[in-house]
Amino acid sequence: MSSLCKAWPISVVYLLLNKSEGCDSLEASRFLRDYALREFNALLWVSLIALSALSLEKVFKLFRLWAVARSIPGPPCRSFFGHGGFGSRDEFIDLLSESHNKYGSICKLWMGPTQLLVSVKDPTLIKEMLLKAEDKLPFIGKAFRLAFGRSNLFFCSYDQAKKRRESLVLELNEKLHGRSDIVPNNVVDCIMDKIDNHMSNGCVNNKLISQHMAFTMLGATLFGDAFIAWSKASSYEELIMMIAKDASFWASYRVTPFWERGYWRYQSLCTKLRCLTQDIVKQCTKNCRLFCNMERSTHNGDARNGTKEASVWPNSGILMQEKFLSRELDDHLNLKEETCGNVMGVMFHGWMATASLIETILERLVKDPEIQDKIYAEIIMVRQGSKGPDVHKMFLLLATIYESARLLPGGPLLQRCSLKNDLNLNNDVTIPAGSVLVVPVQLLQTDDASWGSNADKFNPYRFLSGAGKVSTMVEKGSLAGETDDPNHSSVLLNNPSENAAYLPFGSGTRACVGQTFVIQGVATLLASLLERYKVRLQVRSVDGSKTASPEIVFVRRNC
Numbered sequence: 001m002s003s004l005c006k007a008w009p010i011s012v013v014y015l016l017l018n019k020s021e022g023c024d025s026l027e028a029s030r031f032l033r034d035y036a037l038r039e040f041n042a043l044l045w046v047s048l049i050a051l052s053a054l055s056l057e058k059v060f061k062l063f064r065l066w067a068v069a070r071s072i073p074g075p076p077c078r079s080f081f082g083h084g085g086f087g088s089r090d091e092f093i094d095l096l097s098e099s100h101n102k103y104g105s106i107c108k109l110w111m112g113p114t115q116l117l118v119s120v121k122d123p124t125l126i127k128e129m130l131l132k133a134e135d136k137l138p139f140i141g142k143a144f145r146l147a148f149g150r151s152n153l154f155f156c157s158y159d160q161a162k163k164r165r166e167s168l169v170l171e172l173n174e175k176l177h178g179r180s181d182i183v184p185n186n187v188v189d190c191i192m193d194k195i196d197n198h199m200s201n202g203c204v205n206n207k208l209i210s211q212h213m214a215f216t217m218l219g220a221t222l223f224g225d226a227f228i229a230w231s232k233a234s235s236y237e238e239l240i241m242m243i244a245k246d247a248s249f250w251a252s253y254r255v256t257p258f259w260e261r262g263y264w265r266y267q268s269l270c271t272k273l274r275c276l277t278q279d280i281v282k283q284c285t286k287n288c289r290l291f292c293n294m295e296r297s298t299h300n301g302d303a304r305n306g307t308k309e310a311s312v313w314p315n316s317g318i319l320m321q322e323k324f325l326s327r328e329l330d331d332h333l334n335l336k337e338e339t340c341g342n343v344m345g346v347m348f349h350g351w352m353a354t355a356s357l358i359e360t361i362l363e364r365l366v367k368d369p370e371i372q373d374k375i376y377a378e379i380i381m382v383r384q385g386s387k388g389p390d391v392h393k394m395f396l397l398l399a400t401i402y403e404s405a406r407l408l409p410g411g412p413l414l415q416r417c418s419l420k421n422d423l424n425l426n427n428d429v430t431i432p433a434g435s436v437l438v439v440p441v442q443l444l445q446t447d448d449a450s451w452g453s454n455a456d457k458f459n460p461y462r463f464l465s466g467a468g469k470v471s472t473m474v475e476k477g478s479l480a481g482e483t484d485d486p487n488h489s490s491v492l493l494n495n496p497s498e499n500a501a502y503l504p505f506g507s508g509t510r511a512c513v514g515q516t517f518v519i520q521g522v523a524t525l526l527a528s529l530l531e532r533y534k535v536r537l538q539v540r541s542v543d544g545s546k547t548a549s550p551e552i553v554f555v556r557r558n559c
């Protein structure tokens with residue numbers, strides 16, 4: 001038998017071919033059975049050893065996680081699942097706030113026996129953490145994954161996101177530096193027309209109009225003029241709104257609910273959005289080529305690189321230019337899926353965050369007509385004195401944007417992770433690899449320790465130096481006047497990031513790439529808006545008593 005085994009496979013084949021020959025065939029089949037049994041046993045052993053090794057590794061990692069986490073302070077677990085079922089977003093923020101008050105600037109919460117969440121609230125440690133922890137965990141971005149497929153820009157390791165971030169930063173910078181107007185006049189006009197249309201009904205819903213402004217501004221930036229002329233733009237807007245409404249609901253299921261009809265309806269909306277994105281991408285690249293050819297014919301073909309030309313063309317979009325696409329093409333085989341997913345992800349994130357910022361600012365301006373009037377005076381003053389791009393001289397407007405983003409950041413938490421290595425912070429705390437790291441931005445940005453006793457009050461002047469004089473300067477017409485004006489030189493717009501507790505756009509390696517663009521874009525849009533309209537709260541009479549509704553009124557200025 002042993003000699004047979006050694007001679008395998010020849011001897012086995014021989015036995016099989018000759019299995020009909022009497023007792024030899026019996027011996028052969030016994031041998032085969034015996035052999036199969038041994039093989040099967042060996043396979044079982046190998047699997048058992050591999051599984052045991054894997055389980056041991058997991059158990060070892062778990063014990064290590066528990067051991068390292070012991071040194072981090074935090075409330076005791078309420079159940080086996082820790083603080084996993086914390087309820088609503090507000091309840092969770094309250095829990096974080098209580099925990100920080102009790103345990104200090106770093107505290108842990110167990111979200112289950114294997115998932116550790118560490119919250120950091122000290123501005124210096126946050127800065128360090130945001131630089132060192134470069135990854136983002138995919139399960140946090142489940143809403144993005146369900147809606148946009150394998151879009152890996154927002155929730156993935158830094159290695160995966162790096163190239164795409166660089167492309168996007170490059171394109172946005174080109175836009176910021178290569179063009180005089182961040183939001184071109186035709187885009188502003190298109191938005192103002194929409195406001196006029198809505199006002200024919202008497203008032204507008206703040207949320208809806210902010211969403212529309214953000215959508216048009218971002219779409220025109222990403223896809224260029226093709227977007228403004230695109231017949232399907234309003235369907236795109238409607239779809240994106242519907243998806244935004246349901247995204248968190250479907251992501252809240254632990255197991256993707258394939259059995260729910262509503263889930264498939266939601267998925268069909270996402271597929272429609274994907275098709276429309278592909279449509280606008282196609283139109284955009286077609287237009288880019290057209291622009292390149294037009295440019296080539298006017299400049300005797302001196303520029304050979306089509307992409308360069310497309311990016312200097314005044315009204316072309318940024319993201320969809322061939323440069324972005326071809327970079328992606330080189331990278332992956334399933335490029336179309338992924339590129340489209342990333343484009344939808346950027347559009348979705350940029351739209352939601354920008355819309356929420358515009359809505360907050362309008363709400364503040366409506367509640368504070370005095371600031372609104374001062375901003376109007378500033379806009380008129382700056383516009384009279386300059387011809388070129390001028391929003392950077394509108395200090396009070398910019399300070400109002402900073403302050404609105406401080407009081408109500410787009411999201412209540414920043415989320416990070418270090419997937420491979422433990423994170424050693426300067427205060428000798430070690431955070432185990434794989435833990436979810438969060439920064440409670442909303443708490444931090446309204447914390448008295450960083451912002452003073454009036455931290456929860458709306459006060460744009462906190463971002464202006466010499467702010468005591470600012471209000472009188474606007475009245476006298478000197479806030480943003482000529483640079484040789486002695487009063488003006490005493491007023492400075494502070495860089496909000498100088499305060500380490502200012503993080504509406506995150507910070508460090510995974511900070512928002514749209515930050516500068518958004519501030520300038522929103523300022524440009526608001527400057528045009530406030531120049532034409534006063535924004536007032538709609539007051540309705542209900543049963544004889546007057547109550548304010550969430551709707552606002554744009555009253556045309558007489559100028």
Ligand code: HEM
Pocket residue numbers: 130136153154155161165168218346349350351353354355357409410411414415503504505506507508509510511512513514515518
């Ligand atoms: C008011 C508007 C916006 C706000 C408040 C905002 C805020 C944020 C925040 C808080 C992050 C996470 C940062 C971190 O983890 O440190 C982020 C990431 C990001 N933002 Fe924005 N954002 C806005 C608009 C935009 C726009 C218009 C774009 C693109 C055109 C954009 C592109 C991105 C990208 C690509 C990332 C992911 C970076 C990464 O994970 O590597 N954002 N944004």
